Amino acid sequence: MNLLLIAGGWSSERDVSLSGARKIHTAMENLGHSVRFLDPALEFDTITEAAEEAEFAFINMHGSPGEDGLVQAMLDAVGCPYQGAGASESFMALNKAASKQLFRRAGIPTPDWQLVTSRPDESWKCELELPVFVKPNCGGSSVGMGLVREPEQLLPAVNAVFDLCDEAIIEPYMPGVELTCGMLGGRALPLIMIKPKPGSEFFDYANKYDADGAEEICPAPVDDAITEAVQGMTLVANEALGLTGYSRADFILSDGQPWLLEVNTLPGMTPTSLLPQAAAELGLTFEGLIAELIRTGMRERG
Structure with a gap:
């Protein structure tokens, strides 16, 4: 297939986006696809033209534009299929104050704000x-x-x-341990427990991306009741937001109660990122995960 890989952009998360895109690009080529890379920060005015020439677009953007639904809306306008959430669903999920209202409405515990x-x-x-x-x-x-x-x-x-x-x-601030739960194709993935490195009070940028960052344990060492509760909340949250394809929900486990913090529609996608780690626990390689996201996107929008 002729694929369009969209990554980079101009948000504060540009470097994270580009880092993941390099791994995705390699995986796509290993799967036998022809790949054109497009960075909206440099080629924004060519997105629709490039999308019309592609059979499928893979979005690896973080922040705005990308997670805000703008790129998705542009792809929709020219009929180019892509993976993950649609434009309006992406916009809703990125806005924490808006999505938390839907979590509350769906009966999911989320911290006050x-x-x-x-x-x-x-x-x-x-x-x-x-x-x-x-x-x-x-x-x-x-x-x-x-x-x-x-x-x-x-x-x-x-x-x-x-x-x-x-x-x-x-x-x-809610003292506790951070848990994350991915969703892939309507299925909740194994939980990951995140332990910030010594001296850190929370899972900050350095913990996420430094070589000596947080310890990430998969599957999370919590009892079955907590696992089932978090996985259930993850699926309900995705349904409340109207999300399809894949996502990652972040929780804080405080005094035995999981609280949903947010849902990410374009989670990190390097082989060591959280969602790929959880997928690997089920036997899915990084290349296999990319292939599955392309298949799912084509099925939903092709």
Whole structure:
């Protein structure tokens, strides 16, 4: 097949996107496909033309554009099939404050939150008790995320987010262990437990991408009841958002209760990323995973 691999872009997660794209490109060629690589930061005005010439597009974008549904909408406009969530579903999932409303509506426990839509002044007050996490409302890879324990840290943390984007979301700090659950073709994958490296309080950017980052344990060493609960919530969350193909849901397990934090529609896709790790636990190689995502995308949109 003639494939179009779209990655890079201009979000704060550009480097993560490009890193995964290199592995995907190699896997596609090993599968016998012809691949054209396109970076929207350099060739945005050629996306629809390139998509019309391709039989399938594989999107490996993180942040906006990519996870916000823009690229998906452009591909839809010219009838080019692609993997994963559609345009409107991607847009909803990327917005944490919006998706958390749907999680609550579906009966899924998710931490309380406060959405901040303009840069605050000295009179602004946080509605939640400290400690809290402050992070971009539409973003990932823990870019811009900060843990605030003292009142004097709060305003600088919010302003740091507004240096990156236009919306901040604040959530209470919940002590516990992080779990992640992938979805592939409507099936919940084995859980992964994430243990940040010593000295780190949460799964930040360095923990995710440094060579000596967090320990990732698959399958997660939790009891069967927790595994079943998290997998069940993952499938319900995907249904609530209307997601198909694949995704990854992130949880915090606090006092024996799993709480859903967010769902990623374009999860990291290097061979050592979380979703490929979980797929490998079921015997699916990285090349096999790429092949399955192409098959699924063609079946849904071809």
